[in-house]
Amino acid sequence: MNHIKSHQTQTGFSLVEMAIVLAIVALLLGSLLPTISGQIEQQRRNETRKYMDEVRDALLGYAIAHKHLPCPDTNDDGLENTPCVASQVGTLPYKDLGVTDKDANGVVLIYAVTAGFADGATPFTLTTTGTMIVCPSAATCPATYLTNNAVAVIISRGANWATASSADELENTNGDTKFVSHDFVQNGFDDLVVWLSPNTLFNRMVAAGQLP
Ligand SMILES: [Ca+2]
Ligand SMILES: [Ca+2]
Ligand SMILES: [Ca+2]
Numbered sequence: 001m002n003h004i005k006s007h008q009t010q011t012g013f014s015l016v017e018m019a020i021v022l023a024i025v026a027l028l029l030g031s032l033l034p035t036i037s038g039q040i041e042q043q044r045r046n047e048t049r050k051y052m053d054e055v056r057d058a059l060l061g062y063a064i065a066h067k068h069l070p071c072p073d074t075n076d077d078g079l080e081n082t083p084c085v086a087s088q089v090g091t092l093p094y095k096d097l098g099v100t101d102k103d104a105n106g107v108v109l110i111y112a113v114t115a116g117f118a119d120g121a122t123p124f125t126l127t128t129t130g131t132m133i134v135c136p137s138a139a140t141c142p143a144t145y146l147t148n149n150a151v152a153v154i155i156s157r158g159a160n161w162a163t164a165s166s167a168d169e170l171e172n173t174n175g176d177t178k179f180v181s182h183d184f185v186q187n188g189f190d191d192l193v194v195w196l197s198p199n200t201l202f203n204r205m206v207a208a209g210q211l212p
Pocket of ligand 1: 073074075076077078079080081
């Protein structure tokens, strides 16, 4: 008798307990998942930053070896498309540079270069000027800029590469010579932008005995 009663009580209590436990688990998962996905995104951003530093070094090495930079890839085969006209925007010619093809989000970087620095027939000199502009905001570009004479620009479109729609992110994908770089905004701007200044390039070229 006692045994049956106790069994019944326990069963009833277990169901309530299960419901409470499930509710707690749901609450915990709900609060943990955004944190975990935020950490994964942060890690991918760190990996992408490292990758972009490597790409920048590869561009400098390519310039030293060839006396010009590669043209952008415009048909998605990882190889440059020559000749490049004016200020050409395309994707990174990762095969020419010998680097990994994609960033940590699985996307090939955007690559833009001033044509005067990517001309194999007429090598650039210490007076060749860059034409790429990087601004802190699309709204005030190019009046307010971070640089207005960059030789080349590389861009990672971040985790939202397929759905980006902010004015600042659109400026990075509209194919002209203006780009936007600013701090990460949660659920907003997550592009990473790295540019090559003519002074950095000249410095490396002179140090390597390839200029003047
Ligand atoms: Ca190509
Ligand atoms: Ca983005
Ligand atoms: Ca633009």
